[in-house]
Every structure is written in structure tokens, then in C-alpha cells.
Amino acid sequence: MNVVVCVKRVPATGGRIALTADGQEIDTRFLGFTISPHEECAVEEAVRIVEAGGGSSTVLTLGPEAASEQLRDAMAIGVDRAVLLETDGSDWDPIATADAIVDAIRALEAEGERFDLLLFGNESADSGGYQVGIRVATALGLPVVTGIKAIQAGDGRVEARREAAGGWEVFELPMPAVLGVKEGLNLPRYPSVPGRLRAKKKEIVRIVPERRPGGPTKERLRLPQADESQVEVIGAGADAAPAVVELLVRLGVAAR
Amino acid sequence: MILILVEHGGGRPERLSLEALALASRIAAATGGPIEAVLVGSEAREAAGLLGGRGVEVVHAVEHDRLVAFAPTAWAAALVQLIGDRSPAVVLAAGSDRGNEVMAHVAARLELPLATQCTDVTPGDPLRLTRQRWAGSLLEDAVLDAPTKLLTVAPHTFAIEDAASGADAASPRVQPFAPDLTESDLRVAVTRRLEPDRTGVSLGDARVVVGGGRGVGSAEAFAELEELASLLGGAVGVSRVVTSNGWRPHAMQIGQTGLRIAPDLYIACGISGAIQHIVGAKAAKRILAINTDRDAPIMSVADYAVIGDLHQVVPAISAELRRLRDG
Ligand SMILES: Cc1cc2nc3c(=O)[nH]c(=O)nc-3n(C[C@H](O)[C@H](O)[C@H](O)COP(=O)(O)OP(=O)(O)OC[C@H]3O[C@@H](n4cnc5c(N)ncnc54)[C@H](O)[C@@H]3O)c2cc1C
Numbered sequence: 164m165n166v167v168v169c170v171k172r173v174p175a176t177g178g179r180i181a182l183t184a185d186g187q188e189i190d191t192r193f194l195g196f197t198i199s200p201h202e203e204c205a206v207e208e209a210v211r212i213v214e215a216g217g218g219s220s221t222v223l224t225l226g227p228e229a230a231s232e233q234l235r236d237a238m239a240i241g242v243d244r245a246v247l248l249e250t251d252g253s254d255w256d257p258i259a260t261a262d263a264i265v266d267a268i269r270a271l272e273a274e275g276e277r278f279d280l281l282l283f284g285n286e287s288a289d290s291g292g293y294q295v296g297i298r299v300a301t302a303l304g305l306p307v308v309t310g311i312k313a314i315q316a317g318d319g320r321v322e323a324r325r326e327a328a329g330g331w332e333v334f335e336l337p338m339p340a341v342l343g344v345k346e347g348l349n350l351p352r353y354p355s356v357p358g359r360l361r362a363k364k365k366e367i368v369r370i371v372p373e374r375r376p377g378g379p380t381k382e383r384l385r386l387p388q389a390d391e392s393q394v395e396v397i398g399a400g401a402d403a404a405p406a407v408v409e410l411l412v413r414l415g416v417a418a419r
Numbered sequence: 420m421i422l423i424l425v426e427h428g429g430g431r432p433e434r435l436s437l438e439a440l441a442l443a444s445r446i447a448a449a450t451g452g453p454i455e456a457v458l459v460g461s462e463a464r465e466a467a468g469l470l471g472g473r474g475v476e477v478v479h480a481v482e483h484d485r486l487v488a489f490a491p492t493a494w495a496a497a498l499v500q501l502i503g504d505r506s507p508a509v510v511l512a513a514g515s516d517r518g519n520e521v522m523a524h525v526a527a528r529l530e531l532p533l534a535t536q537c538t539d540v541t542p543g544d545p546l547r548l549t550r551q552r553w554a555g556s557l558l559e560d561a562v563l564d565a566p567t568k569l570l571t572v573a574p575h576t577f578a579i580e581d582a583a584s585g586a587d588a589a590s591p592r593v594q595p596f597a598p599d600l601t602e603s604d605l606r607v608a609v610t611r612r613l614e615p616d617r618t619g620v621s622l623g624d625a626r627v628v629v630g631g632g633r634g635v636g637s638a639e640a641f642a643e644l645e646e647l648a649s650l651l652g653g654a655v656g657v658s659r660v661v662t663s664n665g666w667r668p669h670a671m672q673i674g675q676t677g678l679r680i681a682p683d684l685y686i687a688c689g690i691s692g693a694i695q696h697i698v699g700a701k702a703a704k705r706i707l708a709i710n711t712d713r714d715a716p717i718m719s720v721a722d723y724a725v726i727g728d729l730h731q732v733v734p735a736i737s738a739e740l741r742r743l744r745d746g
Pocket residue numbers: 174175176177197198199200288631632633634635657658659660661672673674675676677678688689690691692693694695696699709710711712715727728729730
């Protein structure tokens with residue numbers, strides 16, 4: 164089976180977010196970069212599907228040249244090859260992003276390639292639009308379902324499950340199909356040193372995409388009003404236990 | 420006119436849809452337009468009866484003999500047909516799993532932009548809005564310029580309004596709507612459901628959640644947290660480091676890519692307080708942090724703190740609770 168997985172490079176923000184002075188971007192001077200945990204699981208799933216049944220896996224991203232770091236990370240855990248839709252690093256809206264991905268898939272198909280499964284994150288880590296995968300599927304005329312936490316693919320069909328009210332909803336789609344997946348789908352492996360070395364030598368196909376903006380149009384970013392509380396230190400070490408229980412009783416979560 | 424997709428279960432409108440309706444009412448108040456709702460499935464009429472006093476004039480009850488189970492593409496096809504018939508200025512839904520999914524399909528079919536997880540909207544042409552990024556750790560002011568404005572509403576942003584009584588409390592007029600659905604619209608649908616196996620207090624409903632992070636150190640050491648949780652009738656939740664290490668399953672993860680919780684008390688043990696974790700716990704009424712590091716980011720969102728090694732503090736609290744219980 165041939166699987167494509169789409170990932171997005173985002174800053175690995177930690178304790179708090181700082182913005183650039185013009186409010187247009189996150190200040191990334193002191194930050195590393197990563198992809199969404201949802202997408203990490205999509206990458207792992209692509210590798211497992213190919214390990215189990217043959218075929219090939221492709222990781223695709225739209226982003227700056229620096230995003231080849233995220234492509235190499237995916238190849239380090241076993242993805243066969245990568246496609247970079249290279250931009251100047253500015254934000255692309257969901258319509259422009261989906262259009263560029265559709266163009267790239269069509270271009271690869273025009274060269275005779277066939278894909279059975281296109282995997283997306285349920286939502287991107289930064290902009291969280293919940294839509295790029297569905298837009299790509301609609302443009303390509305493929306069935307799609309999102310929120311997926313279990314996949315079984317084979318025999319031209321894929322069974323996909325999502326959590327609902329503590330239980331599961333089960334979908335069955337004919338392939339080729341598009342799935343938006345969530346963290347918890349699997350437990351991604353860590354890259355090995357040989358894996359990292361192999362990834363360095365693997366191919367990255369570069370395409371310069373055409374940008375057709377469609378909105379919504381970002382004006383600026385803002386930090387939400389901090390509901391920062393004054394923390395009351397009620398003690399240190401095991402000696403704090405009586406004071407903690409006093410507090411639990413006062414809050415009504417423990418009975419005296 | 421404003422069109423809203425109202426999800427329902429067991430014959431009642433869903434909470435998040437009523438929150439979205441609160442935003443619809445604000446837009447309606449500013450623009451003077453009426454509100455019409457779309458409800459899909461067999462219990463639509465029953466749920467429509469509970470929308471009285473909420474400013475909804477008409478309910479379009481989407482009925483189709485093959486629309487029994489949830490089918491995102493078919494729901495979207497029905498909405499697109501209604502949008503064509505009724506020409507609403509704004510179409511919105513809750514920023515729920517289904518709401519976001521169906522609206523993304525509608526947007527893709529109409530080739531229109533969609534603003535998801537909105538926290539504020541200023542009606543107009545173009546429409547100005549604020550939406551969540553990073554699950555609400557960051558906000559984006561944006562402009563939506565389109566003939567039909569498509570939105571989803573960030574959960575837990577708008578308070579559900581009290582339904583009006585008296586003359587304004589009339590139930591909306593229910594109009595059946597039979598969409599034209601193709602095989603391709605119906606190709607993705609729930610084929611079966613697996614019911615949950617309920618054991619113990621569920622993390623989403625627990626009044627007290629004991630959270631464990633990297634500081635717990637191992638899968639075995641979670642026994643200390645489980646004991647405290649059980650003494651308090653609560654549940655254990657975890658950070659992503661814990662699920663990535665395989666110490667506990669992902670179903671227990673709190674945060675941006677896990678569960679959002681809203682307990683009375685969240686006891687965060689050995690958790691640094693990364694924003695992606697905190698967005699899942701910030702609806703807790705109170706947060707107690709147990710951490711060796713006085714300066715950990717969690718301290719800026721916690722109400723109370725114990726500075727120290729959780730392996731000493733947590734068992735000591737449990738012992739104290741047992742002493743209290745056993746008199
Ligand atoms: C897009 C994205 C999505 C994410 N989604 C999530 C999510 O849904 N949920 C989530 O949790 N994370 C999420 N993360 C990861 C997040 O950024 C953090 O890496 C993670 O929350 C850190 O977990 P932690 O606090 O357990 O570990 P650490 O940050 O390593 O903190 C450990 C803490 O334990 C304290 N400690 C150590 N030993 C002890 C001891 N013996 N006693 C008391 N305290 C001790 C330390 O002082 C420290 O504060 C996401 C990241 C990204 C990029």
C-alpha cells in the first residue's frame with residue numbers, strides 16, 4: 164500500500180508563548196521546532212502499514228526550507244521519502260495550503276504514482292483549523308473521516324474508529340481514502356542512530372507551490388488575558404500533609 | 420438570516436450547540452436577522468421542542484431513511500442544500516468533533532473559507548473575528564470575507580442563555596427537509612458502535628483529578644497517585660511525557676491533544692505546566708501543584724503549592740486522609 168502523510172512544522176512552545184513586536188508571529192528565537200503529536204502518530208502509522216504490507220510511504224509538508232528537519236525526522240523512523248512544498252515561511256491559510264497539497268498529489272499521480280491512503284493530523288498544532296485534510300479529500304473526490312484513533316487497512320477497504328461518548332464509532336471506507344488522525348492511534352517509536360543516518364541520504368522532492376489565498380485572513384496574534392493566580396505555598400515536603408488535608412476539607416473534596 | 424447546526428442526543432440539544440446558539444443570538448441582536456436551526460436525524464423533532472425561548476424561528480428537521488447513523492459528508496450535503504435554499508448570511512456550528520468536521524465539509528464543497536474555534540465575532544462585511552490557536556493558548560484576530568460566513572464556536576466560551584418564558588417561549592416551527600443524497604454522500608457513515616466498558620470514575624466527570632507527570636518517574640510509582648485519587652473518589656490523569664513513555668495509556672492524557680477536564684480540584688504532581696498541558700486543565704476551579712521546583716511554570720497557574728518530592732508528599736497526604744477517615 165502507498166501512504167502519504169502530511170505534517171506541519173510548528174514551534175515547540177513550552178511554559179509560555181512570546182510574540183514578535185508586530186504581533187504577527189510567535190517569537191521563535193529561543194525555540195526548537197516540532198510537529199503535532201497527532202501528526203507524529205500519522206507518521207508512525209504510515210511506517211507500520213508499509214512494514215506490514217509493503218508499498219511505500221511519503222511524508223509531505225508545506226513550509227520553509229527549514230521544515231526539511233521535520234521531513235528528515237519522519238524519514239528517520241522509516242518513511243521512505245519526502246516532498247517539500249517550499250514557501251517563504253509565512254502563514255498560508257487552510258484553502259491555500261489544501262490547494263497546494265492537492266496540486267502536489269496530482270503532479271505525483273501524473274508521473275504514474277498511486278496512493279491508497281492519505282493521512283493528516285486531526286488539527287494542526289498551531290492554527291488548529293480542522294479542515295485541510297477534508298478540503299484535500301473533497302478536491303480529490305475521496306472519502307474522508309477525521310478524529311481517528313484506530314486504523315485497519317486491507318483489501319481495498321479501511322476500517323477507522325473514533326471515540327465518542329467513551330465508546331467507539333466505527334467507519335468503513337473504500338480506498339483510496341483520507342483520514343484525519345489523533346494522538347493515541349499508536350505509540351510512535353524513537354528514531355535510532357542508523358535511522359537518522361539513513362534519513363540524511365534519502366531524497367527530498369522540492370516543489371515551489373502556487374499560492375492562492377482563500378481566507379480567513381490573519382490580522383494579528385494576541386495572548387489571552389492571563390488568569391494568573393497568586394500561588395499560596397502551603398508547605399514543604401511530607402510535613403505539609405496535615406495542611407493539605409485541611410485544604411481538601413475546606414474545598415469540600417474530603418470529608419472530616 | 421443565521422443558520423445554526425444543532426447537535427442533539429437522546430432527544431436533547433447538546434450543550435456545546437446551545438453555547439453556539441448564544442453566539443448566534445448575539446449576531447442576530449446586532450444584525451436584526453432571524454435564526455433558523457438545522458437538526459439531523461430521527462430525534463430532531465423532539466430536540467427541536469426544547470429550543471423554545473432561544474430565538475430560533477424555524478427548525479429544519481433533516482429526514483432521510485438512510486440518515487440514521489452519523490454521516491459527516493451526508494450531513495454536509497444537506498446543509499449545503501439548505502444554504503442554497505435559504506441564503507443565510509452566517510452559518511455556524513459548535514466547535515465539537517462533529518461540528519468542526521461537518522462545517523469543514525460544507526466549506527470545502529462551497530469553496531468558502533471557514534473560521535473554526537471562534538471566541539468573538541463582530542458582524543459585518545467582511546466579518547471580523549477572534550479565534551483560538553494552540554487550543555486557546557493563543558488568539559488570532561482575523562477577517563472573513565465571503566458571501567456566506569462559515570464559523571464554528573470555541574467550546575466553553577459563551578454561557579448558555581436562559582430560555583425566555585411567556586410569549587417569547589414558543590417552540591420553533593418545525594419544517595421537514597428531505598435532502599437529495601447521492602451514494603457518494605453516503606459512502607462515509609458510522610457502521611457500528613462499540614459501547615464503553617465503564618470502570619470507576621471517568622476522568623471527564625471526576626470532581627478531583629490527581630495528575631501525574633515526568634516527576635512520577637515510572638509506571639509503578641503511579642500506585643501512589645492512584646491511592647490518593649481513590650481516597651478522594653477521583654481519577655488519575657497524566658501528562659504527555661507519561662503516555663509517550665508508555666507508563667499510562669493515551670486515554671488518560673490531559674491537554675491540547677488529550678482530554679479537557681473541569682474538576683473542582685486538580686492536583687498536579689511532578690508536572691511542569693507546559694501550555695499544551697495547561698489548556699486541558701485550566702477549567703479546573705482550583706489547582707494544587709506538588710513539585711520540587713518552586714519556579715516551575717505550573718506555579719503561575721496554581722492556586723496552592725507544596726514544594727517537595729511527590730514520592731514523599733503524596734503518600735503522606737494519603738496517610739493523613741486515612742487517619743482522618745478511620746478516626
Ligand atoms: C503540539 C503539542 C501538543 C501537546 N499536547 C500535550 C498534551 O495534550 N498534554 C500534555 O501533557 N503535554 C502535551 N504536549 C507536551 C508539553 O509541551 C510538555 O512537553 C509536557 O506536558 C511535559 O510533561 P511533564 O510536565 O510531565 O514533564 P516535564 O516538563 O519534564 O516536567 C516535569 C516536572 O516534574 C518536576 N519533578 C521532577 N521530579 C519530581 C519529584 N520527585 N517530585 C515532584 N516534582 C518533580 C520537575 O520539577 C518538573 O517541573 C504537547 C506538545 C506539543 C508541541
